[in-house]
Amino acid sequence: MTDELVVHEDDIVAAERMGLLEVTQQRDAMNMGYDLNDPEEAEAYRQAQEVALFVKERIRDINPVRVAIAGLILLLLVGLIASGWYWAIPRDDVEVHTVYMQRGGHLVMTELQNDGSRAIRDVVVQVQFLDSQDVLIQTMKVEVDVVKAHSSLAGDDLEMMILGYTVWDEYTLRISVRYTMFDNSQNLMEVDHVVGSYASEIFVDQVETTTRLF
Structure with missing residues (x-):
């Protein structure tokens, strides 16, 4: 099987x-x-x-x-x-905005902007209008005790109209800013801008920034 x-x-x-x-x-x-x-x-x-x-x-x-x-x-x-x-960290951040226009003369308008997180004190803003030979023609100056954080400084005292000078020449805008920071130190900026070649110009000048973490 x-x-x-x-x-x-x-x-x-x-x-x-x-x-x-x-x-x-x-x-x-x-x-x-x-x-x-x-x-x-x-x-x-x-x-x-x-x-x-x-x-x-x-x-x-x-x-x-x-x-x-x-x-x-x-x-x-x-x-x-x-x-x-x-908002919280101590920070100094200031800019100066300046507008130049030719309107039957020379119109200059300036604004200081405090974008920092702390107020600035003893603020002095000055703008001078000089000819090509560096001769002063006109000036405007503002002094204030305090500019609060995240605010600006502007107005009639920071506007000037220069009449009687041709718009065909070159001129110099000399802008200076001085103030006391949150740590009681002084901050200063001075800058020149040549104007006259264009009918209108805008300048933004940044003051040296400061931040304190500790």
């Missing part, structure tokens, strides 16, 4: 499926640079698969609402840092 080997159909299907899985794993491992025939590399491949599965599960658990809240908190922190620099 001849012995017969009986193989159930389910066993054949399971074996075929296992073979496909092994082939897929082999191909995946080769793409990642692992040799599953090497026990150490096979173990490294297994650990890499576990890490990948862990990362996928964590990503799946991420709540979009929590991400949005975290982003909002980050924006608030950035805003607090920026506002601290702008």
